[in-house]
Amino acid sequence: MLTLPFNNYINKEISKINKLNRSSIQLKTKNNMQRNGFGAGKINKSATPPDLLKRAGLFFKKTYNSVLEKEIGQTASNLINYTGKAIISPLMIFTIAPFTNEKKDSIRNSAVLHPIQAVLAFASSLGASVITNKILDHQAKKGTLGNFIDPELGNFFNPAKTNGKNNLAKLKNISTFFLTIIAIPFAGILLNKILPKIIKTDKTNQENHAKKGKLYA
Amino acid sequence: MPNKIQNILKPISRAAQNHITKRVANGMFDAKTLLGASIAIDVYSNGVDYLQISQNKKINKQDKNYLKAYKLTNGIVEGLIQIAAGAMLLNNKSQEYLLRVSRKITGMPLNPSKMVKNNFRILTTLAGSAILAKRILAPIIVTPLTTYVRKNTDIRNK
Numbered sequence: 001m002l003t004l005p006f007n008n009y010i011n012k013e014i015s016k017i018n019k020l021n022r023s024s025i026q027l028k029t030k031n032n033m034q035r036n037g038f039g040a041g042k043i044n045k046s047a048t049p050p051d052l053l054k055r056a057g058l059f060f061k062k063t064y065n066s067v068l069e070k071e072i073g074q075t076a077s078n079l080i081n082y083t084g085k086a087i088i089s090p091l092m093i094f095t096i097a098p099f100t101n102e103k104k105d106s107i108r109n110s111a112v113l114h115p116i117q118a119v120l121a122f123a124s125s126l127g128a129s130v131i132t133n134k135i136l137d138h139q140a141k142k143g144t145l146g147n148f149i150d151p152e153l154g155n156f157f158n159p160a161k162t163n164g165k166n167n168l169a170k171l172k173n174i175s176t177f178f179l180t181i182i183a184i185p186f187a188g189i190l191l192n193k194i195l196p197k198i199i200k201t202d203k204t205n206q207e208n209h210a211k212k213g214k215l216y217a
Numbered sequence: 218m219p220n221k222i223q224n225i226l227k228p229i230s231r232a233a234q235n236h237i238t239k240r241v242a243n244g245m246f247d248a249k250t251l252l253g254a255s256i257a258i259d260v261y262s263n264g265v266d267y268l269q270i271s272q273n274k275k276i277n278k279q280d281k282n283y284l285k286a287y288k289l290t291n292g293i294v295e296g297l298i299q300i301a302a303g304a305m306l307l308n309n310k311s312q313e314y315l316l317r318v319s320r321k322i323t324g325m326p327l328n329p330s331k332m333v334k335n336n337f338r339i340l341t342t343l344a345g346s347a348i349l350a351k352r353i354l355a356p357i358i359v360t361p362l363t364t365y366v367r368k369n370t371d372i373r374n375k
Contacts, residue, residue: 068333070336071336072339073251077251077347080344084347089356092352099360100360148237170236170240181261188265
């Protein structure tokens, strides 16, 4: 007779523990879903606007701080220049459009043209600069560019005076500047080839030389 | 091989070394050169567009004139506006003011080192000149100017 209540007690306790465990596991899974889950969890957590704003602010601060601590060179200035061209200049075209006498098609085409031009110019200059930067790094490590730009040897011989790493970075800046200047006409030629495939004009538009001129310009 | 390359590049490398040492030591000079490079790229790209338009046979004469005038005025106005914006933003006084504003808004940079100050100077000048001045102010000035220049070119052609 004594065993039964004892057993019952144990059973009850076990069931309680199981329930607790289940509830804790469920909570954990919920939390994990909210933390790492794709889609629903994140949306539920970030649905309130103040949270979103806070997150955006934190992200902005982190990126801002990291950008300030890194070195800003010619590629960064190119990026700023071409992002402005890709994003702001189409917006400016749409804002100025009501004050001009141009047709809707030409306005739309000129708004589409700017981002394509910016992406082509930036991609061509970046591709050329990445390759040359790798070559410059390799040559600097070898020592062909002299002690002035050697990042390792220069510091060893004359640690106070030589500033090899910074000098190499500035040399890369100069090389990227000249490469962007070389890449601009090539980007223009590419644009002339790509544009007719992207922007499909009507037959009447194709016959109209004026519009064609604005597209190819 | 390394010695031969060095001998060929000696006269160029001396000037480049002087330029690089100045840029590493002086942050202001670095910012000025970057701004000058961006202005040069803009003027150059406008010039290339001008040449491409003048060589293109598919464009009408009237549109050609308009586009040529547009590229000319665009290049000149963009260059001048960027120089003005750079002169406004590169001063030490305006930099101190901008640092105060950034501290108020973002809380950064609290104790800026020399490198962070230089980077902040470059970022603000490039953002102010390449985005605010060139992309927003310049088109507002250029569109009425092009009509004026185009009228003059039409008169010359007649």
